[in-house]
Amino acid sequence: MSTTTARSIVKDIQVSGLRGRWWVTALFGVLLLVAVWMLLNLVIGGKCGADCVQGTLAQTLRVATPIAFAAFCGVLCERAGVVNIGIEGQMLMAAMAGYAVNLFAFQALKDSIGIEAAGNLSRWLAVLAGILSALILAALHAVVSIEFKTNQIISGTVINILSVGITGFLYRQFLAENLPPGPGTFPIAPIPVLSQIPVIGPILFQQKPLTYLMLILAFAIHYVLYYTPWGLRTRAVGEHPRAADTLGINVYRIRYINVLVGGLVAGLGGAWFTLEAVDVFNPLMTNGLGFIGLAAMIFGKWNPFGALLGALIFGLGNSITSTVSIFRPDIPSQLPQMLPYLLTIIVLTGVVGRATPPAADGEPYEK
Amino acid sequence: MTLALQASGITKRFPGVLANDQVDFDLAKGEIHALLGENGAGKSTLVNILYGLYQPDEGQVAINGQPTRVASPHDAIAQGIGMVHQHFMLVPPLTVVENIILGYESVTRGTKMFGQMSVLDRRTAAQHIRALSQQYGLEIDPDAYVRDLPVGAQQRVEIVKALYRQADILILDEPTAVLTPQEADDLFVIMRGLAQQGKSIIFITHKLREVFAVADRISVMRAGRMVGSAKPADATSESLAAMMVGRDVILQIDKAEAHPGQPVLRVENLSVMDDRHHVMVNGVSFEVCAGEILGVAGVQGNGQTELAEALTGLRRVADGKISILDHDVTHATPRQITEASVAHVPEDRQKHGLVLTFPVRDNLVLCSYYRTPYAHGVEIDYSRIEQTAADLIHTFDVRTPGMATAVGSLSGGNQQKVIVARELARPVKLVIASQPTRGLDVGSIEFIHQRIVQARDRGAAVLLISAELDEILSLSDRIAVMYKGRILDTLDAKSATRQICGMLMAGVVQY
Ligand SMILES: Nc1ncnc2c1ncn2[C@@H]1O[C@H](COP(=O)(O)OP(=O)(O)OP(=O)(O)O)[C@@H](O)[C@H]1O
Ligand SMILES: [Mg+2]
Secondary structure (H helix, E strand, O other): OOOOHHHHHHHHHOOOOHOOOHHHHHHHHHHOOOOOOOHHHHHOOOOHHHHHHHHHHHHHHHHHHHHHHHHHHHHHHHHHHOOOOHHHHHHHHHHHHHHHHHHHHHHHHHHOOHHHHHHHHHHHHHHHHHHHHHHHHHHHHHHHHHHOOOOHHHHHHHEEEEHHHHHHHHHHHHHHOOOOOOOOOOOOOOOOOHHOOOOOHHHHHOHHHHHHHHHHHHHHHHHHHOOOHHHHHHHHHHHHHHHHHHHHHHHHHHHHHHHHHHHHHHHHHHHHHHHHOOOOOOOOEEEEEEHHHHHHHHHOOOHHHHHHHHHHHEEEEEEHHHHHHOOOOOOOOOOHHHHHHHHHHHHHHOOOOOOOOOOOOOOOOOO | OOEEEEEEEEEEEEEEEEEEEEEEEEEEEOOEEEEEEEEOOOHHHHHHHHHOOOOOOOOEEEEEEEEOOOOOOOHHHHOOEEEEOOOOOOOOOOEEEHHHHHOOOOOOOOOHHHHHHOEEEEHHHHHHHHHHHHHHHHOOOOEEHHHHHOOOHHHHHHHHHHHHHHEEEEEEEEEOOOOOOOHHHHHHHHHHHHOOOOOOEEEEOOHHHHHHOOOOOOOEEOOOOEEEEEEEHOOOOOHHHHHOOOOOOOOOOOOOOOOOOEEEHHHHHHHHEEEOOOEEEEEHHHHHHHEEEEEEEOOOOOOOHHHHHHHOOOOOEEEEEEEEOOOOOOOOOOHHHHOEEEEOOOOOHHHHHHHOOEEEEHHHOOOOOOOOOOOEEEEOOHHHHHHHHHHHHHOOOOOOOOOOOHHHHHHHHHHHHHHHHHOOOOOEEEEEEEEOOOOOOOHHHHHHHHHHHHHHHHHOEEEEOOOHHHHHHHOOOEEEEOOOEEEEEEOOOOOHHHHHHHHHHHOOOOO
């Protein structure tokens, strides 16, 4: 990775209060992590050594995955000027579709191609199903808010309610009891060679496939937004659609495609719940992570790596909570759990710097 | 002589308005063709049709002699038409390069097959832009962010944007409305250069001086129709003004001697900073008395904007004191200041003066809708508002299809009239007017100048901030010249001349 790329990525995650040389920010981040680690040890009596740090960080990345997917979906939509608060609903739908397809495809396939192969195939089919189901909801959002220019918050809310209803109903009808055994979630897929690197290996390269995909996506979206004509047009459309229009750019087309691709990304986030995290589907199992993803997006100032950092901070809060609860069962787990949310509020209220959304965010475009 | 562009029989209707009525217009190669006309005459509509933003209801367009249809801006660009819009079409958080290449991106060789996913080649684009800016004398920094640029530079970016797309026909819709006279002169040099290199230019303006300075041919529109055409040599300011408005216009305002009374506005050691924490107003003190007009002259960007914003409560005062009729209003809110009988005509009409999506009617009562006679308790009395609105629309000659029309769809000049009507029709003790006639036609300027003088004669104190030196000289009783945040000198209008003011505006104190 060249230094220009490194610089552009760190610039991405700089909250404006820390603007300056990119390596100063990086250093500041490392120091902050060390401080968190020392604080953690203070609380649990110095029991967090190397293994525990490694475990906590690996867990952080795992939990950050769905939040980051949600945040990326938000970045794609809002950079083009479409507010999407239906991400939660898109992920919930994808989680259920993924779970169901995983289960039933496995049943259909296992006799013909064998258990091992059927498991692998059905899990990927399930990811595809998750993506498709989220895509359908995204298309609904796009048609309603871009074509018919309805209020985008209402459209998003409708999608959330709709998907709670549909998944709840289907769950009660087909997924609540008497289920055949399924193939389970993705196994951990260590990356050859890289996973052997000390410290970094176990954290970054002994994860499940969707987590890798999420990391790759951060680079991909960064690249698309800042280095391609498409990204330039997307940013222009989110800031000043009329200006883009006068240059012959089709505002509606850009918005449509971004919302649809966002749906695809949200679908991956939803698939994580039932194909990487746990091998069950519960109603409401996305548990607000879609909204937390939007907070991560704002934290990251609508930049992919910033959003990833936001997601990682929420993930860290979550994994520290589990570490604390292992060593100090006497502390109510709600206390450490509040940490990331408190941090978000501090960030959003502007102590670190004001976050300005794209200027045309949420406004339907009238020709 | 071949015609670069020819439009015949163009008709365009909007709900309630016939914006263009059988308009014929042509443009020769290498010609600068000025388009004049009252506010709402249909100039922007005509050029928007030529640029493909609107579709005409009737009429044909031919480019280089070939009949054609311009269905979209995309089409227009492909056929070599570029346009600089009346309200700039730039994306502030993007850089100059990004704004210019947007929609017409150059990409790194070898990645072309990825289409819109290929890699942007900013370096080649920047080189190309530098070359263009050298060829035509348009000085711009490709790597600057547009939001940091003064309007003059943004204007140049807009022109380069059109040239970058290899436009042979340039449409400039009121390019000088936001420029200082100096910047305008620079622009004319550029336009001359462009015309010499074969570009054809349509130039819309309200300023007759500019028409004589740069145009090869002049066409005049009135009420949607083309009413006449002339060579600059055969025309005079008076004849053009009369053709535009349909009656004789008094270009020089007549006003009686001022009779200044008690001080109304008193400013002591005022300092104000801009958003980037630069000191823009630096220890300024002055007074404006009842019954006099104090003109603030100066090249734009020397603190006038911040001064006006501080006086009207829109910007925090860093240091010093402002009092109106002996009440301290240094930290008062805009509403408190409005209620102290202050009228404010803001510099940026779309941002600070109007709610663009609201009807004309509501915009006309924005400062008083919550009080009697318009409101009783929590209820708003719309019939009263409509009475007032009908009255103001009539008195101030606002050209609008109706009072329920969204103010944003009015022509630029008529938007301005809505603000002036709202502010000057109230009984006020102090008028703070920033660029009150920006974008107005000569007839409307005459009218608004009369209203300002009338306000003075009724005993109001008037602070007139304008980048138009002629406006300042013809209206003011005293003239303060601002330079780099300070008032360099305050002159008596009788002894002030263009030369003296011009020197002071450039920061020269000895004369
Ligand atoms: N998009 C629109 N919708 C409805 N009416 C419009 C629209 N655009 C223009 N009009 C109306 O068409 C008429 C002509 O407007 P236009 O903007 O062409 O005037 P103009 O000559 O450019 O005036 P100005 O000098 O004030 O800019 C006006 O009455 C205006 O209200
Ligand atoms: Mg116009």
